[in-house]
Amino acid sequence: MSEPTACAARCPHDDAYCDNCDRLVGLPGVHVIDVDRRPAGLVVEVESPPAVMGCPTCGVVARSHGRRTVTLVDIPCFGAPTRVRWRKRTWTCPEPSCPVGVFTEQDTGIANPRAMLTTRACRWATEQVRREHASIAGLARQLATTWRTVWRSIEPILARAAADESRFTGVTTLGVDEHLVRHEALLFRMEVRDLHRPAVVAVG
Ligand SMILES: [Zn+2]
Ligand SMILES: [Zn+2]
Structure with missing residues (x-):
């Protein structure tokens, strides 16, 4: 039989993840250690499970050097803007002759190094632009962040997609859409769309 208080009973304990x-959170490789609902939105704290880490340079077993928390913009959850606080592990190499110093946990499945959005939020925002006609300003409002943060996060992905010639494969009929993409500056974007698929093949 299910135990209705199991989640609440287990969540606060460091030695047992829920x-x-x-x-519910669905981020691969990390576990939820705290959830807070604040006026500005939902804050989810995560960490990876403890594991032995080898020095990436010399291979010696590394020594724990505490945590470094990074805050990432994630996809809105249950109607609320969401932040993921990732308590990254850091290590030092005990080998005196090794030049590595302190190194920090990385997992591109969660976020790229120095990213401001989670990897899945970058993917979501890109799809919103490419398939749902979302504006960058609208996404920034939904994510409770700035236009610049959204644009800097997805521009490289959009550029890679635009450079991918395979997007023309199978296109038989083209149509043109115009969108107001940034209300403040009255900029317009022209999209060339494949009328038989929900995909933008060019943006101008
Ligand atoms: Zn729980
Ligand atoms: Zn080392």
Whole structure:
């Protein structure tokens, strides 16, 4: 029989992660250790499980050097802007002759190094622009962040997609859409769309 208080009973404990919270948040490789609902939105704190780490340069077993928390913009959750606080592990190499110094946990499945959005939020925002006609300003409002943060996060992905010639494969009929993409500056974007698929093949 299910235990109705199991989630609440387990969540606060450092030594036992909560399967229900992990399933709800759905970030691979990390576990939920705290959830807070604030006026500005939802804040989810995550960490990877403890594991032995080898020095990436010399391979010696590294020594824990504490945590460095990074805050990432994630996809809005249950109607609320969401932040993921990732308590990254850091290590030092105990080998005196090794030049590596302190190094920090990285997992591009969660976020690229120095990213401001989670990897899945970058993907979501890109799809919103490419397939749902979303404006950058609208996405910034939904994510409770700035236009510049959204644009800097997805521009490289959009540029890669634009450079991919395979987007023309199978296109038989083209149509043109115009969108007001940034209300403040009255900029317009022209999209060339494949009328038989929900895909933008060029933007101008
Ligand atoms: Zn839980
Ligand atoms: Zn080393």
